[in-house]
Amino acid sequence: MKIARSLLPLTMLLLSGCVVGPDYKTPGAALPAKFTESAGKSAGDTTLDPWWEDFRDKRLNAYVAQGMNENLDVLTALERITEAQANVVLAGAGAWPQINANGAGTVEGSDGSLLQRQTGSSHTQSKNLNAGLGASWLLDLFGQYARARESANASLDAAYDNVNVARLAYLSNLTTTYISARFFQEALALNRLNLASRRETLKLTEDIRAAGAASSLDVVQAEGLVNQTLAEIPPLEIGFYQAANSMATLLGVPAGTITPDLLKGGSQPMPRYAAKAGIPADLIRNRPDIRRAERTLAAATAQIGIAESQLYPTLTLDGTIGAARVISATTGNLTNWSFGPTLVLPIFNGGALRAQVDIADSQAKQQYLAWKQTVLNAVEEVESAQAALIRDYQTVAALRRLVASNEEALSLARESYKGGASTILDVLDAERNVANSRLTLAAAIRTLASDYVALNAAIGGGSAIETPVPTPSPTRVASAEATK
Known part of the structure; x- marks a missing residue:
């Protein structure tokens, strides 16, 4: 009778149930109040910002819309949501x-x-x-299944965030590849323009030699510059076709499918507005990779409770x-x-159960470090992209002036050469300067546009647009805190 009375409190305690393991707390990070070269004003929710429309390129907008639900990485991430929902059911099934x-x-x-x-x-x-x-x-006396459901729900949240990670990568890759394709087309157009100019110089040299005022060396030098330009065209064509094929893959269609459409031509994309970087704190809620890392940390923390319940x-x-x-x-x-x-x-198991707790605890700490690293990488990406973009605008403006100066110099060199006041080398040098400055300007515009994409991707821009979220599953259950 005494034994029964002494066991009664223990029995009631066991039947009342409790949840072991640490309760999850959202981690914090010490972030600066503003980025180095920004005004320190919050950008708000950037996940619904269609930043690619700032290029005012209808064909680019059409490609983005086409690939939203066709990109294979995004579709794979969506399918992982179904898997995660099933895992929530599986995690809670044992409690019934x-x-x-x-x-x-x-x-x-x-x-x-x-x-x-x-x-x-x-x-x-x-x-x-x-x-x-x-x-x-x-x-479920010690919360094994409660923690399992908590972990599964956190993993489900991470699966939703993973869709936006894949979508943001798709937007960044597609837009950057489109920018590259248009750069190669612009470079080809400039090279063909340079080729026409150099052929004009060659004809001018041949005419002057026929008049006895130029040597055969002048003609050979002018002819060599023509052949050099011809040799520069095929590599640019290769670059264009590779970019077009890469775009097709990103859109989920066979390579070469969209090449005829791109061959119709188009100007280089140039952003019409300045991107707002916001403040570092914005990244915590706008960057899907940070949210995914935080949810993965929550899932790992719940695993500690599962391991402890085995003790x-x-x-x-x-x-x-x-x-x-x-x-x-x-x-x-x-x-x-x-x-x-x-x-x-459990009386004696050689320390295996305690080792499982230590493993789960270590894995949670690793996930915290991964989350912290993700945050720091995000801040670095924004800082670098913003610093580059500000200076890209300055570079493009200076190169536009340089191109204008070189074109004027070429015109003066030709007039001087016709009058016999300068040599063919002066004309050829002026043509090289024009060609190089034009191509350098095109490359600078490409860099500016790519850095604009990088900055918007770094702040999580557009990651939640047109994300086909599956119907909310009834399998989501209350967290461990609510079940205590």
Whole structure:
């Protein structure tokens, strides 16, 4: 009796249930109040900002819309949501009673002369019908399944964020590749323009030589510059076709599919507005990779509780009900049942269970460090992209003035050469300067546009636009805190 009274409080404690393991707390990061070269004003929610429309390129907008639901990386990430939803169901299934039914039927008989002598009949037969119902319920005394559901729900959140990570990467890659394709087209157009100019210089040199005012060396030098320009065209064509093929893959269609459309031509994309970087704190809510890392940390933290729950006793309630009917010379029914708890106490396991706790704890710490690194990388990406973009605008403005100056210098050099006041080398040098400055300007515009993309991607711009989110699953359950 004394033993029963002493065990009663322990029994009531076990049946009341508790949740072991650390409760998750959202981590914090020490971030500066503003970026180095920004005004320190929040940009708000950038996840719905269609920044690619700032290029005012209808064809680019059409490609982005086309690929929104066709990019294979995004579709794969969406399918992982279905997997994560199923894992939520799986994580919570063990907390419910498990009920199984069974049934069986047999027919038995015998023949022989011995039966004839003993019973007067040479044949006997009996039929046995059995049916049963079994139930088992593992009581979640220390929150094993509560923590499992908590971990699964956090992983489901991470799967949703992973879709936006894939979508942001798609937007960045597609737009940057489109910018590259247009750069190669612009470079090809400039080279063909340079080729026409150098052929004009070659003809001018041949005419002057025919008049006896130029040498064959002048003609050969002018001809060499023409051939050099011809040699520069094929590599640019290769670059264009590679960019077009890469775009097709990003859009989820075979390579070469969109090349005819791109060959129709178009100007180099140039952003019409300045991107607003916001403040570092904006990144915590706008960057999908940071949100994914935080949710992964939450899932890992819940795993500590799962591991700790294995250190404590488990209590299982088992019960069975069976019925049998025998049809033979003597017919009858038989019913049996059983019910009882099973308590398992982990006593000695060589330290394996404690090691599992240490492993889970270490993995959670690793996820925290990964989250912190993701935050720091995001701040670095914004700082670098913003610093580059500010100076890109300055570079493009200076190069535009340089191109204008070189074009004027070329015109003056030709007039001077016609009048005999300068040599062919002056003209050829002026043509090289024009060609190089034009190509350098085109490359600078490409860099500016790419850095504009990089800055918008770094602040999480547009990551949640047109994300086809599956219907909210009824499998989401309350967190461990709510179940305590």
